[in-house]
Amino acid sequence: MQWETIIGLEIHAQLSTKSKIFSAASTQYGQKPNSQACAVDLGLPGVLPVLNVEAVNKAIKFGLAINAHINQRNIFDRKNYFYPDLPKGYQISQMDWPIVGEGKIEITPNEQTKVVGITRAHLEEDAGKSIHDMFNDDTAIDLNRAGTPLLEIVSEPDMRSAKEAVAYAKKIHTLIQYIDICDGNMQEGSFRCDANVSIRPKGQKELGTRAELKNINSFKFLERAINLEVERQQDILEEGGRVVQETRLYDSVKHETRSMRSKEEANDYRYFPDPDLLPVEISDELLEKIRQTLPELPIQKKARFVAELGLSDYDADVLTLQKPLADYFETMLKHRIDNAKLYANWVMGDLSASLNKHQIDIQDSPITAQSLSLLIDRISDNTISGKTAKEVFKAMWRGEGNADEIIQAKGLKQMTDTGEIKTIVEQVIANNAPQVAQFKSGNDKILGFFVGQIMKLTAGKANPKQVNELLRKKLS
Amino acid sequence: MHTKTIVELAQGLKNKDFSCVELTQYYLDRIRQSDLNAFITVTDELALAQAQAADDKIALGNASILTGIPYAHKDIFCTKGVKTSAGSKMLDTFVSPYDATVSQKLNQADLVMLGKTNMDEFAMGSSSENSFYGAVKNPWNRLKIPGGSSGGSAASVAGGLSCFATGTDTGGSIRQPASLCSITGLKPTYGRISRYGMIAYASSLDQAGPMTKTAQDAAIVLNVMAGFDEKDSTSAEQKVPDYTTNLNDSMKGLTIGLPKEFFSSGLDDEVANHIMAAVKEFEAMGAIVKEVSLPNSIYAIPAYYIVAPCECSSNLSRLDGVRYGYRAKEPKNLEDLYLRSRSEGFGEEVKRRIMIGAYALSAGYYDAYYLKAQKVRHLISDDFKKVFEQVDVIMGPVSPTTAFDLDSVKDPVSMYLADIYTLSTNLAGLPGMSIPAGFAQNLPVGLQLIGNYWSESKLLNIAHQFQQATDYHSQTPCKYKTVGTNR
Numbered sequence: 001m002q003w004e005t006i007i008g009l010e011i012h013a014q015l016s017t018k019s020k021i022f023s024a025a026s027t028q029y030g031q032k033p034n035s036q037a038c039a040v041d042l043g044l045p046g047v048l049p050v051l052n053v054e055a056v057n058k059a060i061k062f063g064l065a066i067n068a069h070i071n072q073r074n075i076f077d078r079k080n081y082f083y084p085d086l087p088k089g090y091q092i093s094q095m096d097w098p099i100v101g102e103g104k105i106e107i108t109p110n111e112q113t114k115v116v117g118i119t120r121a122h123l124e125e126d127a128g129k130s131i132h133d134m135f136n137d138d139t140a141i142d143l144n145r146a147g148t149p150l151l152e153i154v155s156e157p158d159m160r161s162a163k164e165a166v167a168y169a170k171k172i173h174t175l176i177q178y179i180d181i182c183d184g185n186m187q188e189g190s191f192r193c194d195a196n197v198s199i200r201p202k203g204q205k206e207l208g209t210r211a212e213l214k215n216i217n218s219f220k221f222l223e224r225a226i227n228l229e230v231e232r233q234q235d236i237l238e239e240g241g242r243v244v245q246e247t248r249l250y251d252s253v254k255h256e257t258r259s260m261r262s263k264e265e266a267n268d269y270r271y272f273p274d275p276d277l278l279p280v281e282i283s284d285e286l287l288e289k290i291r292q293t294l295p296e297l298p299i300q301k302k303a304r305f306v307a308e309l310g311l312s313d314y315d316a317d318v319l320t321l322q323k324p325l326a327d328y329f330e331t332m333l334k335h336r337i338d339n340a341k342l343y344a345n346w347v348m349g350d351l352s353a354s355l356n357k358h359q360i361d362i363q364d365s366p367i368t369a370q371s372l373s374l375l376i377d378r379i380s381d382n383t384i385s386g387k388t389a390k391e392v393f394k395a396m397w398r399g400e401g402n403a404d405e406i407i408q409a410k411g412l413k414q415m416t417d418t419g420e421i422k423t424i425v426e427q428v429i430a431n432n433a434p435q436v437a438q439f440k441s442g443n444d445k446i447l448g449f450f451v452g453q454i455m456k457l458t459a460g461k462a463n464p465k466q467v468n469e470l471l472r473k474k475l476s
Numbered sequence: 477m478h479t480k481t482i483v484e485l486a487q488g489l490k491n492k493d494f495s496c497v498e499l500t501q502y503y504l505d506r507i508r509q510s511d512l513n514a515f516i517t518v519t520d521e522l523a524l525a526q527a528q529a530a531d532d533k534i535a536l537g538n539a540s541i542l543t544g545i546p547y548a549h550k551d552i553f554c555t556k557g558v559k560t561s562a563g564s565k566m567l568d569t570f571v572s573p574y575d576a577t578v579s580q581k582l583n584q585a586d587l588v589m590l591g592k593t594n595m596d597e598f599a600m601g602s603s604s605e606n607s608f609y610g611a612v613k614n615p616w617n618r619l620k621i622p623g624g625s626s627g628g629s630a631a632s633v634a635g636g637l638s639c640f641a642t643g644t645d646t647g648g649s650i651r652q653p654a655s656l657c658s659i660t661g662l663k664p665t666y667g668r669i670s671r672y673g674m675i676a677y678a679s680s681l682d683q684a685g686p687m688t689k690t691a692q693d694a695a696i697v698l699n700v701m702a703g704f705d706e707k708d709s710t711s712a713e714q715k716v717p718d719y720t721t722n723l724n725d726s727m728k729g730l731t732i733g734l735p736k737e738f739f740s741s742g743l744d745d746e747v748a749n750h751i752m753a754a755v756k757e758f759e760a761m762g763a764i765v766k767e768v769s770l771p772n773s774i775y776a777i778p779a780y781y782i783v784a785p786c787e788c789s790s791n792l793s794r795l796d797g798v799r800y801g802y803r804a805k806e807p808k809n810l811e812d813l814y815l816r817s818r819s820e821g822f823g824e825e826v827k828r829r830i831m832i833g834a835y836a837l838s839a840g841y842y843d844a845y846y847l848k849a850q851k852v853r854h855l856i857s858d859d860f861k862k863v864f865e866q867v868d869v870i871m872g873p874v875s876p877t878t879a880f881d882l883d884s885v886k887d888p889v890s891m892y893l894a895d896i897y898t899l900s901t902n903l904a905g906l907p908g909m910s911i912p913a914g915f916a917q918n919l920p921v922g923l924q925l926i927g928n929y930w931s932e933s934k935l936l937n938i939a940h941q942f943q944q945a946t947d948y949h950s951q952t953p954c955k956y957k958t959v960g961t962n963r
Contacts, residue, residue, distance in 0.1 A: 039574050043794040045567065046554045046576055046673040048708050078790050080837070082814055089793020141798070270837035272846055275680035275787055277709055 001238070002202040005230050006210075007165045007195055008157035011172055012150050013182040014126065014190040015058045021125050021149035022049030022092060029188050037128075037143035043087030048276050051076075055149035056280060058181035059099045059123050060290045062151060065179050065297055066118055068103025072282040076123070080270040085128035085141050093152075095271045098122030099280065100151075105175070106299060108317055109167035116168050117156030124150050145189075151181070157196065157207065162226035166219050169193050170321065173219075174298055177323040186217050193222050197229045199237070208233070209243040213257060215250050225250040229257060301326060309333075309340040318348055324362045331369035335377070342376050350393055367396050375403035385464060388412050415462045418470070421454075424462070425470045428453045439475055447471060477502055478636030479952055482693040485639055486541045489534055496534065496544030500527035500588050503546045507590060507637050512613045512622075514631040516551045517559050518591035526588040533586055541696055543586040548638035550629050551592035552599055553684070554673040555579050562675045563597040563607040563625075566795050566802045566821035576673020577705045578642065578684055585700045590638050593628030597823045598792065599649055599677040601625050602894040603885065606825045611882055614657060615953045616919055620879035623653030623894075629687050630657040634953065640688040640697055644674060646681045647780055648874070648898025651910035654687055655874035655922020658912040660939060660949060661687045662694045665929050666905035667712035670705030676791040678784035679710070681902040690949055691911065691939035695719035698932060714930055722933045723940040728762035730938065733867035735770045738897055744877045746916035751873050754913040754923045757945055758871075758938075768863045768870070772855040776900040777892055779856065782836050782849035783903070788826075789833025795821065828888060857904040860926075869938055870926040873897055874910045878919035897924060907932050911939045912948035920948075 020027055023040035040047045063070045075097040078090040100121035106113050128143035153172060159165045173191055176182040184191050198210035213229055216222050228250075233243050247266075248257040296304070298320045305316035320326045325347070332343045351372060355362060375392055378384050384392065384407060395406045407413055415421055428450055429436055439446045447468075454467050477499070480488070488494055494502075500523050507518055523546065530544030554560045554572035556579070561567040575583065582589070596606040604612040604627025612627040614620040615635035622631040626643030630653035633641050643650040645663035654661025662685045669684040676682060686697035698719045705711045732755060739748060755765055797803040797817025804816030822830070836845035863870060876896060885891045901908040906926055913923035923942070927935045943949045
């Protein structure tokens with residue numbers, strides 16, 4: 001049977017506010033356990049939450065960036081359940097009136113662009129962490145993360161493959177960094193994905209029973225976990241079984257998912273409006289003010305790169321896919337905008353290759369945008385050849401200095417004096433009579449031999465273009 | 477000395493008739509000898525230290541009217557370094573690491589805290605019998621309940637164990653004990669006093685207030701307690717007037733509304749007579765009386781007993797035995813830890829309300845119960861709104877009867893009826909007061925005043941004028957002076 005996969009994602013993005021969503025405690029990651037949990041975060045008797053306006057502003061920013069409807073009156077609810085790292089016995093979240101309503105985003109998983117619907121995005125507080133491997137049989141609780149603001153972004157079940165799901169997750173990941181509401185750090189849990197996966201026979205209208213996959217902390221694992229789940233469901237259905245609605249935990253080490261709880265075991269969260277918090281009222285003025293702070297969005301940037309720089313659709317997409325990469329490229333453009341195409345080639349070529357090889361983020365690149373543009377300028381002004389530039393690039397990567405210093409130190413400056421090159425060309429022609437004869441008898445390929453000889457004599461510094469021109473002139 | 481008001485004690489301190497340390501020691505002695513069980517914790521050392529500081533301040537001439545006045549603090553307010561139990565076994569070991577905003581404000585006013593008063597567990601009750609620390613007794617008759625949940629506070633003031641006390645009122649918990657103990661109790665408009673650090677029972681209904689000997693004292697204490705608090709999003713950014721300025725305004729032309737629903741069956745005849753006599757007193761002062769109607773107030777009890785349990789079921793979830801408070805011995809696993817800590821740590825009434833609330837919020841029941849109750853709440857508020865277009869103040873009984881016998885009401889629903897006249901005020905968020913209005917068979921009767929939003933000044937003015945014309949408020953229990961010999 002032909003199966004169709006249906007995927008919806010729930011993304012939890014930690015908003016990069018200085019303090020927590022309902023308390024003044026710091027949100028900084030990696031601090032001593034429980035050193036950043038104040039009375040409110042600890043859920044002491046009598047404490048009350050006070051909404052951090054910064055979190056609201058960042059959520060609005062997201063809503064505006066995906067052209068979503070902003071609920072100008074939205075309400076915080078309590079989601080009640082017991083868990084040791086949930087200090088109050090309820091999580092403050094938004095149920096019926098989320099801050100961000102329906103919106104959409106474009107993804108380009110392959111050549112074709114597809115629109116994915118976003119159902120809603122709501123504000124909520126993060127829980128603490130239970131640590132099971134610190135004290136033998138006991139569980140330790142760290143409440144530093146408790147109360148960190150989260151934006152939960154819920155998509156429509158619009159994705160039809162793991163690849164599409166990853167493309168969507170990456171788009172959201174890029175966007176939140178562009179608009180500076182989340183640092184996007186997946187290792188630290190600032191950006192987490194849960195995937196709702198179901199399959200149905202191709203052509204069937206109603207959706208199959210879904211499983212929710214949790215604990216996915218990289219795009220690679222997202223793709224793997226979904227594919228694994230699709231296979232699991234196919235096996236069940238093809239053997240005549242039934243998929244159970246449940247939450248499954250992905251184990252990236254064993255590369256398996258296992259059941260966490262079924263629908264029957266699921267909590268009744270007993271949502272109701274939090275009486276400690278007033279409804280959030282958002283004025284038209286505030287919306288307008290936040291709209292003004294929106295930077296150029298990836299989709300706009302891409303269009304600009306195509307229109308103004310003449311880059312291809314594909315190149316423009318690659319260069320705008322990640323904020324740091326786009327920032328790097330834009331820094332280079334400030335140097336010489338007319339070199340854009342050459343810059344793009346180098347960024348997507350040698351630079352990306354080296355970064356990948358050494359697993360370095362572009363923010364930490366040993367070659368800064370300024371120094372790379374300087375190197376490329378030396379190609380355009382004929383100081384060095386493209387080939388030599390690669391050698392200079394390697395030296396720069398090793399930290400041997402900037403392009404000019406390295407060219408100077410290694411004497412790599414291209415020979416551009418026609419007189420000097422002419423002498424050498426004449427010398428080579430004089431010393432290789434048999435080859436000259438071959439050329440004259442029609443062997444055009446022998447020209448490469450002469451170029452090689454000349455390059456050898458000039459230690460590669462002769463301008464190849466000039467060499468070619470002179471050779472042809474002298475030989476004919 | 478223990479019958480003196482804040483105004484009188486402040487004068488005595490100023491005149492150096494007695495020092496604050498002497499005054500404090502005097503109260504501490506009375507508390508020690510008392511059999512009312514009004515206190516859960518007596519903070520002798522702290523009180524004497526505060527008294528000494530107050531004496532120093534008085535000596536320097538820096539005293540305000542509240543400097544050095546000994547008061548009793550309901551054990552629902554968090555007090556830094558002092559046990560804060562809310563009357564529950566669950567918090568028997570809990571020493572708060574922080575001060576409630578109200579506690580902080582009272583400290584800053586140089587008051588002397590004598591201790592923390594007994595109460596119904598987590599403020600759930602109308603008799604102060606639901607306490608892990610045993611029932612509080614009514615100073616007027618030790619076989620009777622003092623009302624609740626602020627019964628310890630009321631008994632403390634009426635019994636001469638403190639000059640005044642703090643209380644909280646979710647459905648009548650200031651007004652009903654004030655009424656049954658013949659003191660003055662004020663529940664301000666919701667949002668008037670910060671709830672930060674006040675252990676939450678039902679967040680949308682809870683409101684703190686003063687419990688005093690006179691309306692004038694209540695005005696003085698409210699001046700300190702009231703005000704916006706950035707730590708409480710539900711506190712109002714409403715200007716705090718000086719509540720003592722309008723105390724002497726004339727009653728001439730004041731329109732009083734008597735809701736017919738407050739005088740229906742179930743109201744004790746003698747109580748009704750005292751209320752009508754009090755109303756006559758106002759007529760004599762030039763007030764005009766009108767019959768009004770609050771048709772939806774009959775739904776106040778069912779609406780309240782949905783909203784309050786729903787909120788409390790969630791508010792008390794933090795008491796899970798994990799971080800602080802009572803923890804069951806040797807739990808087998810996490811579920812066992814939760815189940816036993818909460819079963820063993822909470823009292824019967826608290827568990828009942830948690831269960832009602834959890835049920836009413838469950839999927840499939842939410843609309844029928846919680847949402848419906850919220851709609852009723854709106855209707856009740858609208859009733860009041862209409863009435864306040866016609867009158868300045870609503871008057872009626874606080875409680876349908878005088879204080880009943882200890883251990884006599886076993887059925888929870890009968891107990892809930894004790895708050896029949898007070899609940900609607902909380903549901904609407906309006907301010908209400910109870911002032912002494914006489915005695916029925918030697919037991920106090922309280923007159924309830926309900927005002928429009930933010931009309932505390934008006935209520936205090938009306939109460940003060942009544943207290944100028946009557947002396948019910950200065951009556952003291954007959955065995956008052958010989959503490960510990962009653963029964």
